[in-house]
Amino acid sequence: MSRAALLLLxxxxxxxxxRAEGKNQCIVCHAALEAKHKAVLxxxxxxxxNQKGLSCHSCHGGDPSKADMGEAMSPEAGFVGAPKPAEVPxxxxxxxxxxxxxxxxxxxxxxxxxxxxxxxxxxxxLKAGDEKVATxxxxxxxxxxxxxxxxxxxxxxxxxxxxxxxxxxxxxxxKGYGLPxxxxxxxxxxxxxxxxxxxxxxxxxxxxxCHGNHGATPPGVADISLTCGQCHAGxxxxxxKSPMASTWGKKRFHVCATCHGHHDISHPDTALLDGEKGVCxxxxxxxxxxSRTAEEMKxxxxxxxSAYEAADGGLKAAEAKGMDxxxxxxxxxxxxxxxxxxxxxVHSFRVAAVQEKVTSGLAAAQKAAETARKAVWEFSRxxxxxxxxxxxxxxxVVVLCLKIRDLES
Amino acid sequence: xxxLVLSWLxxxxxxxxxxxxxxHKTVPVHRWTIFYYTGGVCLFLFLVQIATxxxxxxxxxxxxESSYESVRFITxxxxxxxxxxxxxxxxxxxLIFFVLAHMFSIFVMRSYRSxxxxxxxxxxxxxxxxxxxxxxxxLLPWNELAYFATKVGTDIVGQLPVAGGWLLKLxxxxxxxxxxxxSRFFGLHVAxxxxxxxxxxxxxxLFVQVQGMSHGEDAKAHMPFFPNFVLRDLALWLVALNVIxxxxxxxxxxxxxxxxxxxxxxxxxxxxxxxxxQYQLLKVMPARILLVPGELWGxxxxxxxxxxxxxLPFWDSLIRARGKERxxxxxxxxxxxxxxxxxxxxxxx
Amino acid sequence: xxxxxxxxxAMLGVGTAGWLGSVxxxxxxxxxxxxxxxxEPDTLSLGPAEQFPRxxxxxxxxxxxxxLLIRTKDGAFHALAxxxxxxDCLVQYRDDMDAVWCACHGGKYDLAGxxxxxxxxxxxxxxxxxxxxxNLVLGGALT
Numbered sequence: 001m002s003r004a005a006l007l008l009l010x011x012x013x014x015x016x017x018x019r020a021e022g023k024n025q026c027i028v029c030h031a032a033l034e035a036k037h038k039a040v041l042x043x044x045x046x047x048x049x050n051q052k053g054l055s056c057h058s059c060h061g062g063d064p065s066k067a068d069m070g071e072a073m074s075p076e077a078g079f080v081g082a083p084k085p086a087e088v089p090x091x092x093x094x095x096x097x098x099x100x101x102x103x104x105x106x107x108x109x110x111x112x113x114x115x116x117x118x119x120x121x122x123x124x125x126l127k128a129g130d131e132k133v134a135t136x137x138x139x140x141x142x143x144x145x146x147x148x149x150x151x152x153x154x155x156x157x158x159x160x161x162x163x164x165x166x167x168x169x170x171x172x173x174x175k176g177y178g179l180p181x182x183x184x185x186x187x188x189x190x191x192x193x194x195x196x197x198x199x200x201x202x203x204x205x206x207x208x209x210c211h212g213n214h215g216a217t218p219p220g221v222a223d224i225s226l227t228c229g230q231c232h233a234g235x236x237x238x239x240x241k242s243p244m245a246s247t248w249g250k251k252r253f254h255v256c257a258t259c260h261g262h263h264d265i266s267h268p269d270t271a272l273l274d275g276e277k278g279v280c281x282x283x284x285x286x287x288x289x290x291s292r293t294a295e296e297m298k299x300x301x302x303x304x305x306s307a308y309e310a311a312d313g314g315l316k317a318a319e320a321k322g323m324d325x326x327x328x329x330x331x332x333x334x335x336x337x338x339x340x341x342x343x344x345x346v347h348s349f350r351v352a353a354v355q356e357k358v359t360s361g362l363a364a365a366q367k368a369a370e371t372a373r374k375a376v377w378e379f380s381r382x383x384x385x386x387x388x389x390x391x392x393x394x395x396x397v398v399v400l401c402l403k404i405r406d407l408e409s
Numbered sequence: 410x411x412x413l414v415l416s417w418l419x420x421x422x423x424x425x426x427x428x429x430x431x432x433h434k435t436v437p438v439h440r441w442t443i444f445y446y447t448g449g450v451c452l453f454l455f456l457v458q459i460a461t462x463x464x465x466x467x468x469x470x471x472x473x474e475s476s477y478e479s480v481r482f483i484t485x486x487x488x489x490x491x492x493x494x495x496x497x498x499x500x501x502x503x504l505i506f507f508v509l510a511h512m513f514s515i516f517v518m519r520s521y522r523s524x525x526x527x528x529x530x531x532x533x534x535x536x537x538x539x540x541x542x543x544x545x546x547x548l549l550p551w552n553e554l555a556y557f558a559t560k561v562g563t564d565i566v567g568q569l570p571v572a573g574g575w576l577l578k579l580x581x582x583x584x585x586x587x588x589x590x591x592s593r594f595f596g597l598h599v600a601x602x603x604x605x606x607x608x609x610x611x612x613x614x615l616f617v618q619v620q621g622m623s624h625g626e627d628a629k630a631h632m633p634f635f636p637n638f639v640l641r642d643l644a645l646w647l648v649a650l651n652v653i654x655x656x657x658x659x660x661x662x663x664x665x666x667x668x669x670x671x672x673x674x675x676x677x678x679x680x681x682x683x684x685x686x687q688y689q690l691l692k693v694m695p696a697r698i699l700l701v702p703g704e705l706w707g708x709x710x711x712x713x714x715x716x717x718x719x720x721l722p723f724w725d726s727l728i729r730a731r732g733k734e735r736x737x738x739x740x741x742x743x744x745x746x747x748x749x750x751x752x753x754x755x756x757x758x
Numbered sequence: 759x760x761x762x763x764x765x766x767x768a769m770l771g772v773g774t775a776g777w778l779g780s781v782x783x784x785x786x787x788x789x790x791x792x793x794x795x796x797x798e799p800d801t802l803s804l805g806p807a808e809q810f811p812r813x814x815x816x817x818x819x820x821x822x823x824x825x826l827l828i829r830t831k832d833g834a835f836h837a838l839a840x841x842x843x844x845x846d847c848l849v850q851y852r853d854d855m856d857a858v859w860c861a862c863h864g865g866k867y868d869l870a871g872x873x874x875x876x877x878x879x880x881x882x883x884x885x886x887x888x889x890x891x892x893n894l895v896l897g898g899a900l901t
Contacts, residue, residue: 203844203863203877231876234861322661324485330822337848340862382492386658389780393651396773400644403766407637464788486792489784647777 024064025072026056043144046152052105059091086126088135089114116215132173139163155213158196160206161187183207186264205231228256238347258282268343270305273298296351300358304342307365308335314372321379328371335364434618436638437628444514445622445638446645451511453646454504455610457653458542459603461497469549471595473588476551477667484664495657501543503653505683508536516721516741520623526722528616531609533719538606543681545598551591556668557678559594560586565691568704585670679755686748687711689755714744804894807835815851815858820896825885826851826858827896828869836869837885837896844877858882 030037044050049058057064062079066072073079083091093114095101102111113136117123122133139155146153154163165184167173174181187193187207195204210227211217229236239245239255248255254262259272259279272279273294275286284290315328338361345353418424436445468487470479483490512532515521521529548559563586567577582589625631632638680688690711694703717724728736802820804827810816815828817840826840828851838858842849847862857874858867865876872881886897 201844201877203879231863233859233864322663324481324491324664326481326485327822333846336846340847344861382658386654389654390651392773392776392780393647396770396777397644397647397651399766399769399773400640400647403770404637404640404644406763406766407640408632464785467789488787488790488792490788492784493788 024055025067026062026064028067029069040143043141047143047145048147049145058095085131085133085135086129088137089117089123089126092136113214116212120212120214120216121218122216134167138167155208157202157204157206158200160208161193161197164207183263190263190265191267192265232256234344235347238344242347242349244349270298270301273301273346293349293351297346297354300351300354301342301346304335304339304358304361304365307362307369308332308339311335311365311368311372314369314376318372318375318379321376323375323379325371325375328368328375331364331368331371335361335368337361338364431635432633434634435625435631436634437622437625438630438632439624439628441514441518441624444511444518446642447507447511447514448617449642450645450649451504451507452610453649454500454507455606457500457650458497458504461493461500462599462603464493465497466599471549471592473551473591473668476549476591477664480550480552481664491661492654492657495660495662496653498662499653499656499660501546502681502683503649505536505539505543508532508539509683512536513741513745518623519737521722522725523722525616525620525623528613528620529722530719531613531616535606535609535613538602538609540683542598542602542606543683545594545602547681548586548591548594549598550664551668552665553668553672553675554665554678556586556670557674558680559590560674561678561688562680562684563590565704565708568702568708570705587670682752682756685755686751689751689758692755692758800897802896804896806892807889807894808892810835810894813853817848818896820885824848825896826882827887827894828858830856830869835887835889835894837887838867838869838871839883839885842878843873843880843882849882 027041030041044056055064056062057078060080060082061077062073063071063077066077071077073081080091097111097114099111102109117136118127122135125133126135141154146156148155148157150156151158153159161184168179169181169184171181188197192205195201196206208216209230226236235256245255248258260268271277275281275291275295275298278294278298280291280294284294311328311332315325315332318325318328338357342354342357342361345357348354415424436442465483468479468483468490470476480494484494485491515529515532544559544562548555563577563580566580567573569576578584580590580593581587582593679685687707691704691707694707696703698706725737728734802818804810804818810827810829812829812833813831815826817824817826819825824840826838826849828836828838830836831853838849840848842860842862842865844860844863844865847860849858849860849865849867851857852859855866856869858869858871859865860876860878863877865878866874867878867882868874870881871884873879888895888897
């Protein structure tokens, strides 16, 4: 018998003043135990289940009114103890899969988590007897479960990459599954990772946004465009209508990932369209019509980018001279909009579509640059004007002084 | 033709007597004659303020939603709008500076003494009006700096015992600095203060005309007011105009960001230089002296100093009667040095 | 023979004229209103209301802000700020969704501008829109 159990036994057999009637006897006893048990009690304080009025016996069964350990934790009292990994989904599901029961706590909470879980790769493997896979408690913790909107929660958007990474970045744990372990690292350097983790944009996708949460599974070839299209709807629509869509379908290419990658998706730049080193080279040879289209689109976008940067620099220079170029910034914002749209138009693989957006963007960028040029010109005009006015006034002052001398001589 | 018009006017308005008066008016020439020009420069700067102020009113639209936008419109869209605004701001600062210089020169010359006590008193009130102009005008662009400077400045009023809370509400037009405060300050800045200042300047000048320039009797030489002194005045005004234009072009007044009550105050927020000494005094006062809040002592201190300056011509004779003329110099220069030191301290901290 | 005094007086005249010019010119230019006559327009007239197609949206510049004017199938007008509150893309009215939609990341707003789906963290500002004598008039921001 372990020392803990012995202590537990002693603590519950002896009469104790702290054991007043009506108190939750689970807590009374476990609070007197070693640090590990105390920590469970402490973390359960903020657990959502505790906040909703549930207690130990709600999940573990038993009778908390009985001071006697044997009575309180007897199978007759419904005591089930701690579930084994394979039992966890059903353990949580005994409440969370009950629509009628869950309605009492939150009428809009879903009740399909367990069902989804069994469709996930985790669930499939668990069923096959692999007890190393993630179950409910692996992500949600066992006794400090918080709702996903709570920033302290392990499943709060910003904390998800670390939560998944706890297992998926662990090479020892992943050995034997043939899975890479660099997803979390790749993700945190990606455009999505930076948006979520660095910029704090809680709308940016975390692991679960693409893989699902309870039904976590890698998106299949056919679904990936739908997955990305959840947010990048414009790009997906254009691609689906483009001549590229059917060819890619035949070749079984990952629609978005072929060019953009997946975990390490970076902010796309025109290098993707480069005739020599770009992604198009995966199929197209330099000089063929596809490569030419890519080069043309790249030329348009690069031209637009440099026009944007030139206008931006011009406005900053004008502002550094103390000129107010608010109108220029407005025009540049307009150019930025067109630039977004031009980049999106790339997914139609039609030069004309890109050209159309670039033309309107260039016009706006030129307007901004013109404002900057005018402001700089105005800046020097003010000094020339001042010079002329100063000369005129100084001339009058000199004549006045001469006049005074003349009067007084 | 010219003679015809002149005689027509003369018949009706006794123009010749005015010209006669102008011909006979003289300005004493002595080593302090240069001080006489400080008053003229103040008058010129005031006229510049009236002119540019009226021009700014053509586009300015008061209101929490429109003040900042309209000032931005003036400085960025209206031709020469930047010039009008910068001239108005620069001339305002120079005006306060020259009023102070004028005042101190009068002190050095002891020109405030009998029979010119009321010229001094009206002058002191004019300084107060100019500072009120500065304080109210500072808020009108409704930018971040102005908003917080006004908040801090009006807070001081709230510190006063008994009537503080009531006065604060009166000044702000509510509990907080809002669009209501802006409306109040605008009314004060473009209607009440200009009317009051114009009347007081009239009275101030009338006193000078009735009593003549000071030190007239001890001066060995005199120069005719017209045209000799007037031409000199004009030349100086033109130089002042040039200086203002150079300042406006090379150091244009910034507009900054729009006021936002929900934002925290930007770091290093400070009032205009002419309020800096008072501000610094309040800042360095200990929290409590003899159970009375330090800020109250500060307010009392500069209230007392202001009162002493205002009533200078009346208590000055007591010192003179004891033959302690030097005390006055020590007091005057000491006060100037202390104010300057506080201002520099406030600027650096 | 021009005397010294006459010459000085003539120069005084020239100088005064020059000074007057350097003061009057900026003042006159200042008083001439610039092309955009107001800092922030109060209203924007958009032509006959009946000519605006039903079930469509169009972006107008209101001052410097782009505003999306929407006419639903039943003929009602709505006006919303047209820049998405997520990353500043221009939003569009989607008749098929009966909602305002942002193509960049699929953000959705209802016709009152409330963010109802996707990444937008805040609602779109609403603008007043009225039909005055058959003409469509856009007014200031409501929120």
